Amino acid sequence: MLQHDTADESATEAVVVPRSGKRRGLRPKARPRRPGLLTFGHWWWALPGILMVLGIHYAATIAGGFFAFTDWTGLGSFEFVGFANFERIFGDPSKMLALGNxxxxxxxxxILTNVLGLALAVALNRLLKTRYILRTLFFMPVVLSPLAVAYIWKFIFDFNGPLNAFLTAIGMGDLARAWLGDPTFAIWTILIVIVWQQTGFSMVIYAAGLAGVxxxxxxxxxxxxxTLWQRFWHVTLPAIRPAVAIATTLGLVNGLRIFDQIMALTGGGPAGATETLATEVYKQAFSLGQFGYGAALALVLTAIILVFAIIQQRVTQEKED
Known part of the structure; x- marks a missing residue:
């Protein structure tokens, strides 16, 4: 009987356990696929965008830098004039005024957009239940067209506009003036419009940084x-330094090339009081037909943006270290 039982168990094991050693329920391993176009050559999908950036941005910048040393008018032939365009720029008081503006x-x-944006971000971080609605309201000016915003504020700053009407209604009519036509106050009105529209952008960046604290x-x-100020200065602010670097860098670059608001509000006037390098580039190259001179102005503006961006990044990096 013992031998018979042992033989039955051996037969049962031979039937239950597969001879190949594979177990039920396990699929065979799939063979690795060969790298195809989507895997090996995925960078080809970015090639059209890369070519557009190279052709539209970098090629145009190099061409503009080349014409900055010529007297080209935009049509016909041209001659090389060396650094004559740059000597003309730095010897012209109106261009120095544009650089100062x-x-x-x-x-x-x-300074103003970052201070106000950080204050709004801190105030709306965890204190209010309606912070999401308020963030949306403060961010709405950012998505509006700069031209539309400029024309709205142009109506507000008009001599017969709401601002002077409000000053007259509260007994301060002596302060009413043509704000956009006053050489002293015109540049300040442009600054107010820029700060009003760009503060929400800084607020969103700082809100994202505060969320990580x-x-x-x-x-x-x-x-x-x-105290509250000590917590902000020694705890919160050091923790959001990357957000500070991003907000200040983008704000500085955008501030150096302001164009739309000035052309819509004052057109560079009155008497050139609100001219900037960006508006001078447009007028010299496209309005007056001095393309070489305008290209030289654009090259000067590009160099200024590059220098200040590098300095800002170095200062921020040293603080982070």
Whole structure:
């Protein structure tokens, strides 16, 4: 009987266990596919975009830099004039005024938009239940067309507009003036429009940075007895330095090349009081037909943007280190 049972068990094992050693329920391993067009050559899909960037942006910049050393009028032949265009730029008081206006609008807009944007982001971070609605309202001016915004503010700053009417209604009619026609106040009106439209952009960047600050760190600082300003200066601000770098860099670059708002509000006037390098490039190259001179102005503006962007990045990097 023992031998018979042993033989039955051996036969049963031979039937249940496959001879090939494979177990039920397991699929055979799939063979690795050969790299095809979508896997190996996926960079080809970005080639059209790369060619467009190279052709439209970099090729145009190089061509403009070439014509900056010529007297080309946009049509016909041209001659090389060397650095004569640049000597003309730095020897012209009106161009120096345009350079000063460019730097004033750039740094003024960067400081105001970042301070106000950071204040709004901190205020709407965790305090209010309606913070999402308020963020949307403050961000709405960013998505509007700069020309549309400029024309709205042009109506507000008009001599017969709502601003002077409000000043007259509260007994301050002596302050009413043609704000866009006053050489002293025209540049400030442009700064107000830029700050009003761009503050929401800085607010969104800082709100994203504040979302990454751990709540535990702020609570620990509160337990240690720190004040609200001490928590902000020593805890919150160091934690959002990357957001500060992004907001200031983008704000500085956009501020140096402001064009739409100036052309819609003042056109560079009155008497050139609101001219910038960007508006001078347009007028010299396309209105007056001095393409070489306009290209030289554009090259100067590009160099200024590049220098300030590098300096800002270096300063931010040193702070992070």
């Amino acid at each position: 460019t730097l004033f609008l750039a740094f003024g807009s960067v 751990p709540v535990e760190i702020e609570e620990a600082a509160t337990i240690d007895g720190t």
